[in-house]
Amino acid sequence: MKLRLGALILLVSVDALAKINVVTTLPDIAEVVRAIGGDHVTVQSLLSGSEDPHYAEARPDFILKVNKADVVCSMGLDLEIGWLPKVLSKSGNARVQPGGKGYCELGRSVETLNKPTGRIDRSLGDVHAHGNPHFNLSPRKLGESGGEVLKVLSSLDPANKSEFEANYSKFDKTMNELEAQLKSQLGKMTVMEYHQEFTYFFNAYGLNSVGSLEEKPGVPPSAARIAKMAQIAKKNKVSVLYATAATPHKIRERFEELSGVKVKTLPSYVQSHQDPKTIEALQKLLVESLQ
Amino acid sequence: MIRVLFVLLMATYSTATYAQSLVQNMQVTAALDALAPLNFEHSQDNKAHLRSAELMLYGPLDPTFDMLLNFAAHSEEGEMKPEVHEAYLSSSKLIPSSRFKLGKFFLGVGRLNQFHTHDWPFISAPRVQAEFLAEEAVIDTGGEFSFLLPLDSYWDVTVGITNGYTFGSHLHEHEEEESEHEHENEESRRPHVPTHYLRVVNFQDFGNSRGLQWGLNYLGRTSGLGQQTQLYGLDVVYKRTSGKTVDFLFQSELWYRHLSAPAEDLDQEAGAYAFAQWALSEQFYAGVRLDLFKSFSLNFEGTTERQDNLNYAIVPTVTFKNSEFTYFRAAYVLDTQKLQRQSDQVEQTLQLQFVALLGAHPAHSF
Numbered sequence: 100m101k102l103r104l105g106a107l108i109l110l111v112s113v114d115a116l117a118k119i120n121v122v123t124t125l126p127d128i129a130e131v132v133r134a135i136g137g138d139h140v141t142v143q144s145l146l147s148g149s150e151d152p153h154y155a156e157a158r159p160d161f162i163l164k165v166n167k168a169d170v171v172c173s174m175g176l177d178l179e180i181g182w183l184p185k186v187l188s189k190s191g192n193a194r195v196q197p198g199g200k201g202y203c204e205l206g207r208s209v210e211t212l213n214k215p216t217g218r219i220d221r222s223l224g225d226v227h228a229h230g231n232p233h234f235n236l237s238p239r240k241l242g243e244s245g246g247e248v249l250k251v252l253s254s255l256d257p258a259n260k261s262e263f264e265a266n267y268s269k270f271d272k273t274m275n276e277l278e279a280q281l282k283s284q285l286g287k288m289t290v291m292e293y294h295q296e297f298t299y300f301f302n303a304y305g306l307n308s309v310g311s312l313e314e315k316p317g318v319p320p321s322a323a324r325i326a327k328m329a330q331i332a333k334k335n336k337v338s339v340l341y342a343t344a345a346t347p348h349k350i351r352e353r354f355e356e357l358s359g360v361k362v363k364t365l366p367s368y369v370q371s372h373q374d375p376k377t378i379e380a381l382q383k384l385l386v387e388s389l390q
Numbered sequence: 391m392i393r394v395l396f397v398l399l400m401a402t403y404s405t406a407t408y409a410q411s412l413v414q415n416m417q418v419t420a421a422l423d424a425l426a427p428l429n430f431e432h433s434q435d436n437k438a439h440l441r442s443a444e445l446m447l448y449g450p451l452d453p454t455f456d457m458l459l460n461f462a463a464h465s466e467e468g469e470m471k472p473e474v475h476e477a478y479l480s481s482s483k484l485i486p487s488s489r490f491k492l493g494k495f496f497l498g499v500g501r502l503n504q505f506h507t508h509d510w511p512f513i514s515a516p517r518v519q520a521e522f523l524a525e526e527a528v529i530d531t532g533g534e535f536s537f538l539l540p541l542d543s544y545w546d547v548t549v550g551i552t553n554g555y556t557f558g559s560h561l562h563e564h565e566e567e568e569s570e571h572e573h574e575n576e577e578s579r580r581p582h583v584p585t586h587y588l589r590v591v592n593f594q595d596f597g598n599s600r601g602l603q604w605g606l607n608y609l610g611r612t613s614g615l616g617q618q619t620q621l622y623g624l625d626v627v628y629k630r631t632s633g634k635t636v637d638f639l640f641q642s643e644l645w646y647r648h649l650s651a652p653a654e655d656l657d658q659e660a661g662a663y664a665f666a667q668w669a670l671s672e673q674f675y676a677g678v679r680l681d682l683f684k685s686f687s688l689n690f691e692g693t694t695e696r697q698d699n700l701n702y703a704i705v706p707t708v709t710f711k712n713s714e715f716t717y718f719r720a721a722y723v724l725d726t727q728k729l730q731r732q733s734d735q736v737e738q739t740l741q742l743q744f745v746a747l748l749g750a751h752p753a754h755s756f
Contacts, residue, residue, distance in 0.1 A: 147599075149599070149633075150599060150631065150633070151633050151634035153634070154633075154634035154635070154754065155631075155754065156629070156631070156636075156754040156755065156756045157753065157754060157755055157756055158593070158595075158601055158756045159544040159546065159591070159593035159601075159603055159756060160544055160593055160595045160601065162538070162544065162546075163538065163543070163544040163593075166487055166538050177751075180751045181714070181751055181752070181753065181754040182753070182754040184753070185753045185754070185755060187482075188456075188482045188489065189482065189489065189546075190482070190487075190538075191482050191483075191485070191486060191487040191488045191489050191536075191537065191538060192482075192486070192487070193482075193483035193484075193486070196482070196483060197450075198450075198453050199483075221713070221715060221748075225713075225714075317713070318713065319672060319673065343633070344633055345632075345633030345634050345672075347671065347672055
């Protein structure tokens with residue numbers, strides 16, 4: 100009898116120590132989950148931050164990781180629409196599929212920018228009906244998005260809800276303080292971006308953006324568009340155009356040649372295998388590039 | 391059927407084009423696949439045509455099950471023939487680490503066989519696919535069950551069984567139907583052994599966005615006339631991605647077919663294709679495919695002496711992707727049939743294709 104009771108206590112203890120296995124689509128989200136889940140979670144990101152999360156593929160190793168997950172956290176807002184639904188369905192894991200307790204879309208808690216109005220169709224390019232999904236470049240928005248992580252973790256592990264809440268408050272405060280601190284270092288500047296993935300960064304720090312080089316999201320700009328935006332950039336004394344490594348070289352060079360504006364190639368996500376490896380480091384890198 | 395398609399198209403047009411991602415329950419995709427072949431030797435075959443027009447509806451039925459219904463019209467000898475292409479109930483939520491389909495679907499064997507032609511990285515079917523499976527895919531009615539093995543590496547196993555009354559492309563099916571009438575429904579008899587198949591897939595991650603998937607396949611069937619088909623296959627896909635593009639793709643399949651019948655000679659054939667594609671930019675891609683096909687049981691006419699043979703083709707292909715939803719492709723096919731003691735037969739074709747996808751976002755399958 101004593102042996103059985105001992106075994107039962109041991110089982111309960113092991114269960115209590117079991118961590119929630121969280122898989123995220125991006126390293127940025129992984130950091131949010133680590134901050135809120137603390138010691139009660141193990142977290143791994145499917146993407147390393149160097150890929151374009153919209154064009155990623157439903158790789159079998161992603162399916163395997165999701166198969167073993169208790170929670171899957173994504174940016175949502177259709178950013179991962181091309182591959183994540185396929186990964187979720189092929190995982191055979193009901194917990195993390197839409198409707199499951201471990202399904203977590205951070206974008207649900209975020210008030211988005213560039214939300215289209217009126218008729219929405221693909222003649223507008225790669226438009227996201229719920230708004231611009233690249234909110235990870237605003238620390239304050241990332242703080243907001245942590246609300247979804249808090250909900251899901253608290254639902255799966257109610258015994259540690261108060262700890263998750265405390266962690267979330269701390270994380271949210273840290274993000275707001277980071278944004279305020281970095282904002283104070285920047286003056287008024289006029290900037291541009293290649294694709295609308297730095298919009299939240301510009302918005303967070305009060306930078307004046309004259310728009311994106313892409314006329315329509317996801318569609319490479321025509322020669323006429325590049326020329327037109329180069330004129331606008333010159334006229335508005337744009338300091339810098341932000342682009343990522345995925346931006347076509349020829350377009351970047353042509354714009355620089357026509358406008359005289361420096362194009363800076365910077366990461367738009369936290370990186371798993373190289374710097375910047377944290378949200379703070381990424382924000383500082385972006386801010387420093389303006390100074 | 392055409393009327394049904396038309397009504398469905400009109401009924402879904404507004405939701406599909408105005409706010410697709412806001413449609414909460416049902417996803418709608420319409421796909422066009424148009425071809426213009428220019429055969430240098432047989433100019434009578436040179437006719438621009440719509441290879442297929444599809445309307446696919448899918449989504450969750452309830453918290454457990456999903457459903458997919460795909461209407462398609464295919465060009466067969468110049469005439470568009472509409473049909474229910476796929477129609478199945480599926481779930482990946484009912485049994486842990488598993489998923490299944492019940493209904494009519496593309497059989498889950500091989501690589502090309504699991505994709506619609508408009509999702510292939512080239513225009514036409516390699517001979518091995520067309521001869522052993524179908525011009526697009528073997529479609530049949532039955533059940534398919536897939537499960538992930540509980541291991542640290544990716545091993546996915548699929549088993550399936552379908553009624554097996556027909557096998558092969560639509561054209562073959564119709565030919566079989568005609569043949570059935572001519573031969574007093576001999577072929578439409580209940581198959582002695584229905585179509586059954588097994589596929590085992592593994593994936594290797596090479597880091598830096600590089601990965602290789604390989605699969606082993608077996609498919610068997612014995613027709614109502616006693617003809618036994620056994621197919622053994624290996625498929626390989628390697629991809630290296632950079633940013634938003636797959637900057638290098640290698641895809642290959644190798645199949646061996648063993649046909650036997652009570653009163654007929656054994657027929658053994660093998661075929662393969664290998665396709666490599668490089669991204670020249672975000673929108674331009676160039677690739678080349680090599681096809682091989684050989685019969686091990688071909689005899690000189692009227693003798694039992696084996697005739698050496700080899701059919702090979704080289705297919706350079708270029709693709710322009712205007713977006714994820716519209717692309718244009720051109721390919722040149724140089725097909726050579728070598729038969730012992732005969733002069734080579736060479737056939738050249740220039741092929742042009744466009745593909746247009748309207749509605750729900752297509753899946754980025756590995």
